[in-house]
Amino acid sequence: MSAHDAVPVSLAEIARIAGVGRAAVSNWRRRHDSFPTRIGGTDVSPQFSLAEVEQWLRDNGKLKDIGGRELLWPRFEALGSRNESGLAIAEAARRMRSPQQPTAHPELSAQAHDLATEAAKVGREEGPRETFEFLLQRWLETHVRQLSTTPPQLAALMARMALAVRLGPAQERLTLLDPACGTGHLAAAAVQEYDSPGLEVLACERDPALAALTAGRLDFLAEDRDIRTRIATADTLRDDPFASAQADIALCNPPFNERDWGYEELATDQRWTHGLPPRTEPELAWVQHLLSHLKPGGAAVVVLPPAVASRKAGRRIRGSLLRTGALRAVVSLPAASAQPHSVSLQLWILRAAPDGPAAAHPGQDALLVDATRFARSGTREPSPDWGGLDSFVLTAMATLDQLDQEPPKGAVRVPLLDLLDDEVDVTPGRYTAAAAEPSREQLSDKWDAFGSMLSDMADHAQRLSTLGFEAGTPQTTATVGDLVKAGALTLRAGQQPLESAATACGGALPLLTVADLLHDGAPSGMVPSGSAPAIAEEGDVVVAGVARAFKAWVHEGPPMALGPQLYILRVDSEKMGAHFLAGCLRAPANGRQAGTHASSSSRVDIRRLQVLQLPPEKQTVYAEAFRRLHAFEELLTTADSSGKGLVSEMSDRLAAGGLTT
Template identity: 80%
Template sequence: MLLTGPAAAKYLGDRSMSAHDAIPVSLAEIARIAGVGRAAVSNWRRRHDSFPTRIGGTDVSPQFSLAEVEGWLRDNGKLQDIGGRELLWPRFEALGSRNESGLAVAEAARRMRSSRARIVHPELSARARDLVAEAGKVGRAEGPRETFEFLLQRWLETHVRQLSTTPPQLATLMARIALAVRLAPADGNGGSSSGSGSGLALLDPACGTGHLAAAAAQEYDGPGLELLSCERDPALAALAAGRLDFVAEGRDVRARIATADALRDDPFAGTKADIALCNPPFNERDWGYEELATDQRWTHGLPPRTEPELAWVQHVLAHLKPGGAAVVVLPPAVASRRAGRRIRGSLLRTGALRAVVSLPPGSAQPHSVSLQLWVLRTAPDGFAAPPSQDALLVDASRFARPGTREPSPDWGSLGSFVLTALATLDRVGQEPPEGAVRIPLLDLLDDEVDVTPGRYTASTTEPTRKELAAAWGDFGAMLTDLAEHAQRLSALGFEAGAPGTTTTVGDLVKAGALTLRAGQQSPESAGPARGSVVPLLSVADLLHDGTPSGLLPTDSAQAVAKEGDVVVAGVTRAFKAWVHEGPPMALGAQLYTLEVDTAKLDAHFLAGCLRAPSNGRQAGTHASSSSRVDIRRLQVLQLPLEKQTVYAETFRRLRAFETLLATADGTGKGLVRDMSDRLATGGLVG
């Protein structure tokens, strides 16, 4: 529930403005509070002499008093649709200390669940305690879990340079891998670590704010789940506890979060788990090498001082039940560094290291690096030797979205490929998909023991003479079709004189010839959609291969393109328009569907007019490649329906020519590469 209208005014008016009148907020923060864009706030500042004066910052990045801004927004009717969450965050940020603000958010989570919850962190200041109480009220009014996740996300964004978190999509993929790879006991009784009956126990020894445990709880649908988490940072541990309390609410889930250094002071020593998920700290030299030299966990060898990641690998293995599985995020150097080759060799020989997956850059911090997932498993009861004599190496680094400013995986395609490859792990004789390969242990156990997937998955298969001939034949057929299209298109003539009369999409909507619907922001969670779902297309999908990568519950989709509707991408870098064919498809942000009144408009004619590059330039903002296109300003020729049909057929032919040209370009470049490789190896005949 949002606090709106009079309720919001009362919420603001009941507070003492002196309690936070010195809290500074930026223009961006004011925009969030008011639920508008930053440009609107800048406009208010120029147009209204009563807008609060700057109290700090610079001319480029001014800061204003939160109390004065709240008062001005309320007095000018700018807070009708605002909830208390946005008003809370600047006060948490103003606490200053990362630890105090994090602990305060965690305490607020407890207070949101119960107004009588006692403070468990006495070091919080009186100011922080007052804020916790206020946040508890807002959370109980607007939704405890949603309010906590909002505050947690803002806290993580504020301290992003000091923290490393596991993205929700990666956490979900890791949980799915572990649940799929583990070998359940034959009697079906996995048993939790506390011995309370059937169920599953999960360990995360470096849990951060609990992303991995939360993802596992979402993916596991069996009876009884015990989450064993450890984090040495008190603020992160408290936030993880708050998150997992919400996860466990109303379910058969028990969460235990310990504040400790799992390597130096293991709080779960002797405890065994069914699965383990871990995103450990990287490149930490001070991980306890001296004091842990004789630790019993190092069954594969004492990790070198420079290989702390291999200490975490052995730590999770020591906590697995027979047949248990672990998935660990590691930097790529761990797969090949000379110092760790003995431990890697032992992990392979004993069958503990079952698979290595190379991820695309951008999968997690550091975003510029292609991180790896190591899939580990302990031998089930009754096996004296490893169940197989090979390891699965999966190169998924190619599943990145092109055209984006920052590295970003195509999570839908990535997850499907990785899970498909790992499904062949224990199926003797079944070949994994292209990009994954089984490597015999004898080939891996050389002087380097390098388990980098890209070293083994690079394609070395040369096309046969027959395959090359077939490819040249296909290319020739494409050229013939291109020539036919070119001949027909070049024969078209255009009348000289003034251009035809046009109208706009906005006017067509007003006239009832079109129904315009805007798409919605893609959900952040990668968890499985429940009930009836529809494929979800995003702008990133268009820049990749045009295939929807998400799913959305049918009843929550704002814009669904049906067969015959015109779809328009309203962003400059991906501007296009086309007639949708096939089953219904939900649209993401900056995508629009136009339902056509067929008695007034031909859909292919409309799409052809809208698709013109000059049309997009005219309706765009021209600020950058990410600028939006104002769909309502796009121009459409005004023609009677019978003449639209003639134009529509020509637009179709032009689109077919464009598609064929792109296909021929890719085929031709592939032929050049293949022929170059063949020529470089010799054997040319006459």
């Protein structure tokens, strides 16, 4: 048996290869005696031969629309070593772009060498860049616990911030530095965000596999553009490969809490112009390293853990950074913005003093921005509201040097006299909370709005309380499944778009997911309209088919794509009203009866939901009552939030004293 034959694949991997769900593969295994036999694993997690699976799928017509790249990844994973598989992917990328250069990386085994050759062939047939990105993404997912990467959304935000904060005239070629590049997320984002001609990228990484993957990624991005790249493999702090280079912008997501960063051997290094970083403050070594490489007016954005803003050991360096104007702003990010996901990380915005009396701010204050409120709490997998976060932070950065512009709510300019105390704490939340205290007029407006809300609630309550109900035989109902068969409804299910589709732009639609419903109900993603299997149009009924987020409503906005466990019901208006249907479906008892299990994580079988059987004229009366009840529910939710906010703000004002009446 060859090495290819021995490559094991799980049921989940077979499902990926065939482009179906895992349940479909389990069905094939039960129904077809010819399905390959297990070669390893357990009864719960069996493994099969990749070669046998591929042959069976081809013989049974299951690989009609599947490219060769899906069959490649299990073989890369079978190499075992993280470094070797990463180097093999990088080698494949090099061969896709330069097939005339056969010399392989010296650390590659013969098996990895042959696999890189085959992957390059597949890439040239199916798209070199797409194949490389596919393999890279699978590699990152497999080794996610061993790697610290910067999410693409955060990388793009950091690149925009650096370009916005940088001072200086336009020039033919801009230089970017990333001294701890990992797999190149930050450098790639900068290349994509910088749309002017001429860019030089200087990147360094001490892990050879990561450096090779960065080189492969940037080479693809540099195609047909005036971009030069220099990727070095070295320990940047100890052995700086770009010691004499000066950059216009710098981006960095350095390793955290590394005690062995070179404290002893670098004690007299000339980069420490703001003071020797304590052994326990390696992050401040990275900060000063970035500053030492900035051109006059150049800007750097660096990801740091929140403790760096307040630890006692680093207060002297923080004070020097503030006094010289090098530290211009600090942004507190929501939790889950990057690894480690449980921590609210910070972005420090640094800028080197410009030459001459340029329009630089003299360093009399710092901009502190608290963006933690953009966390998408309450979801199974917490993540930031990237759209709101991006807009808020960039709006705040636009006021950095504009003293006549007030920063947005949640951001505040803090004078140096207030910062340079015994602690030199630059944690944004410490200052933005006090700045957000509402005025007397604002509190009055909020009480007026709350009173108006209570009046509307009272009106709805009065009308709803007068509704009467007949006692007697229950009304006839029909299931959604029956109505679909009868032609009164059409049903479509949402699906998870491919990652490549979800990040594309142009002709895009907002994408709503169950996680969005658990947060604030607003779509958080975008997807090209051509890749969305289920698009809700105005007047469609949308149903969430999971117990913890079960609801149904009439879509009244522009077209919107739906993710998994969301469904569209399109109504035949001659047979049924959309608001009547939505009202019947969202009854809590209806959802419980159609649930597949008793837990809050269970699915709701949409086809089992019950709908009253009424003539159209009676449906109108019910629809109006449903609408009013739904409006009352929304007012209750809003009033609860607004009321708690008023209690909190009034408590703070009362505790501060100054009561006049």
